[in-house]
Amino acid sequence: MPKTLAEKVYDAHVVRSTPGEPDLLYIDLHLVHEVTSPQAFDGLRAAGRTVRRPDLTMATEDHNVPTLDILAPIADPVSRAQVEALRRNAAEFGIRLAPMGDRDQGIVHVIGPQLGLTQPGMTIVCGDSHTSTHGAFGALAFGIGTSEVEHVLATQTLPQYRPKQMAVTVEGELAPGVSAKDVILAVIAQIGTNGAAGHVIEYRGSAIEALSMEARMTICNMSIEAGARAGLIAPDRTTFEFLRGRPHAPQGADWDAAVEYWSTLRTDEGATFDTEVVLDASTLTPFVTWGTNPGQGLPISERVPDPADMADEGERRAAEQALAYMGLTPGTPLTEIEVDTVFLGSCTNGRIEDLRVAAEMLRGKKIDPGTRMLVVPGSVGVKDQAEAEGLDRVFVEAGAEWRGAGCSMCLGMNPDQLKPGERSASTSNRNFQGRQGKGGRTHLVSPSVAAATALTGRLTAPADLIGA
Amino acid sequence: MDAFTTHTGTVAPLRRSAVDTDQIIPAEYLKRITRTGFEDGLFVAWRTNEPDFVLNKPEFADASILVAGPDFGTGSSREHAVWALMDGGFRVVISSRFADIFKNNSTKAGLLTVVLPQAEVEALWAAAEADPTTQVTVDLVTKQITYGATTVPFEADDYTRWRLLEGLDDVGLTERHLADVEAYEAERPAWLPKALPSLPA
Ligand code: SF4
Numbered sequence: 143m144p145k146t147l148a149e150k151v152y153d154a155h156v157v158r159s160t161p162g163e164p165d166l167l168y169i170d171l172h173l174v175h176e177v178t179s180p181q182a183f184d185g186l187r188a189a190g191r192t193v194r195r196p197d198l199t200m201a202t203e204d205h206n207v208p209t210l211d212i213l214a215p216i217a218d219p220v221s222r223a224q225v226e227a228l229r230r231n232a233a234e235f236g237i238r239l240a241p242m243g244d245r246d247q248g249i250v251h252v253i254g255p256q257l258g259l260t261q262p263g264m265t266i267v268c269g270d271s272h273t274s275t276h277g278a279f280g281a282l283a284f285g286i287g288t289s290e291v292e293h294v295l296a297t298q299t300l301p302q303y304r305p306k307q308m309a310v311t312v313e314g315e316l317a318p319g320v321s322a323k324d325v326i327l328a329v330i331a332q333i334g335t336n337g338a339a340g341h342v343i344e345y346r347g348s349a350i351e352a353l354s355m356e357a358r359m360t361i362c363n364m365s366i367e368a369g370a371r372a373g374l375i376a377p378d379r380t381t382f383e384f385l386r387g388r389p390h391a392p393q394g395a396d397w398d399a400a401v402e403y404w405s406t407l408r409t410d411e412g413a414t415f416d417t418e419v420v421l422d423a424s425t426l427t428p429f430v431t432w433g434t435n436p437g438q439g440l441p442i443s444e445r446v447p448d449p450a451d452m453a454d455e456g457e458r459r460a461a462e463q464a465l466a467y468m469g470l471t472p473g474t475p476l477t478e479i480e481v482d483t484v485f486l487g488s489c490t491n492g493r494i495e496d497l498r499v500a501a502e503m504l505r506g507k508k509i510d511p512g513t514r515m516l517v518v519p520g521s522v523g524v525k526d527q528a529e530a531e532g533l534d535r536v537f538v539e540a541g542a543e544w545r546g547a548g549c550s551m552c553l554g555m556n557p558d559q560l561k562p563g564e565r566s567a568s569t570s571n572r573n574f575q576g577r578q579g580k581g582g583r584t585h586l587v588s589p590s591v592a593a594a595t596a597l598t599g600r601l602t603a604p605a606d607l608i609g610a
Numbered sequence: 611m612d613a614f615t616t617h618t619g620t621v622a623p624l625r626r627s628a629v630d631t632d633q634i635i636p637a638e639y640l641k642r643i644t645r646t647g648f649e650d651g652l653f654v655a656w657r658t659n660e661p662d663f664v665l666n667k668p669e670f671a672d673a674s675i676l677v678a679g680p681d682f683g684t685g686s687s688r689e690h691a692v693w694a695l696m697d698g699g700f701r702v703v704i705s706s707r708f709a710d711i712f713k714n715n716s717t718k719a720g721l722l723t724v725v726l727p728q729a730e731v732e733a734l735w736a737a738a739e740a741d742p743t744t745q746v747t748v749d750l751v752t753k754q755i756t757y758g759a760t761t762v763p764f765e766a767d768d769y770t771r772w773r774l775l776e777g778l779d780d781v782g783l784t785e786r787h788l789a790d791v792e793a794y795e796a797e798r799p800a801w802l803p804k805a806l807p808s809l810p811a
Pocket of ligand 1: 270
């Protein structure tokens, strides 16, 4: 029977299948960070269990880490305790850890691909919903809760129910200045924040095939913002070239065997999807969110919507609450919204290509004097690469702040936070109330919109800047 | 995990859709390394800033059944959201649709999530608002919710229901199948990546 890509990867990992029970899936790689793991390690200790496969487990510090003075002890005692708990647990259970200051440290979803640990056809889990990022390589990668983290640590498996299949097909060519971020924001606006519940999304079509690995990761990253369990893209030459020569990628004869297998990882002709969504890439423009969930987004040329125009009562109420929180008036052109802060970073858009795009736009220019711009590379590897290319100097000369690697203002568990009422244009993935700091207001944007916005101090499309 | 068989309590009507996990418990409350004590973060922004938020009303303060709009629990995978609800006294959450990871996490921790059609959610909201002392029984054995003269059936998959009724721990269940795991491992290709030893980038 013809199978989808996701079904192939799923089936290849079924350890045990019994009618009336969830399948038991083998997990090829378990990524761990400090926030969702301490209670899982405690559970192991309480039951006298060990980590079954420390060699398939990798930990890093990312959510709590300060992006300034990274070699000093963390000032916040609670953040410090959480990071120290991870260090103790990693040492006790024999797990590799990339701590602050380590060359491999960074956001968990940035370092997996960077090290070549993320490969096609694998099952990858992490106690973090944006694990879907790794699906860009044709892996089945999904976020889990702390009880499941404990389960994977103890058994290297996870009970799972077979997901439903959704295809998101994007055909055609993206216009200049329109990026992967705009594609995925448009997808979420179309299907809603939980519209893909129960599904794995496969992104396909000529526009997806044309994307770089970084851009594919941006798209898969936000699958969870549409409620999907995972998102993936069939591996191809772009994928193989990205992986070739990375530290943990196979080499020599192993490489050939791997590529042969990876090349079989595509959806068969005639395989069926439960749900299909089609987008025309040529019609897409830069997208921004106006509300407090990632589905509340519009092309940047539009105006703040009027809840009174919304037919559905739930949607109307949600829009009213969102606009009240965001301090926005219906009918205001989105490009008139002034921001205090621009955040370039996160596991959505904190990779080298994202920094290059933004730096190109800022080169030789100055950002708006009333706007603060924070540039936070996704990992130490990305930071080193950017510095080798001189991007740090471009940012600093433009008036932006160049920081150390971590999650930073994506969720503000470290000191990088919005103040109440402050407004950001952010390349991260969530505009939930208070996500970037208590009372903070977030507009999700692409790296190029972020750079354009930093230059003008208000939400700005890259194309308008060129015309200006 | 504590077993769940049946629960009777009052309802907090949360008339909001797409309640995300950052609202259930914001990131700054996730720094604790224990599994309990998260009640201070539960809906803290709404409790602090909105005087008429449902849980600020004394008549709903002791509710143990949360009835929310569609798409409850979207966003982060933080199981802390489930722990915070339980620490805050909730045993059941009812909605017409849940985010997958939240639903999964709740079954692991012993919080029952019940999916009802939106019309039944509205009926529960109306009943609780008309009389906040309305006693609602959620019975996982018979898969029924009853209040006043109303009885509403709900679906629960047999396996999850059995685990909850027995209070079984997943790790223990999987360990019964260790031989299958070992057999699978013996067949894995040798070129699959290992995180150890660490290799220079
Ligand atoms: S960058 Fe943001 S979304 Fe990504 S892992 Fe860190 S906190 Fe989560």
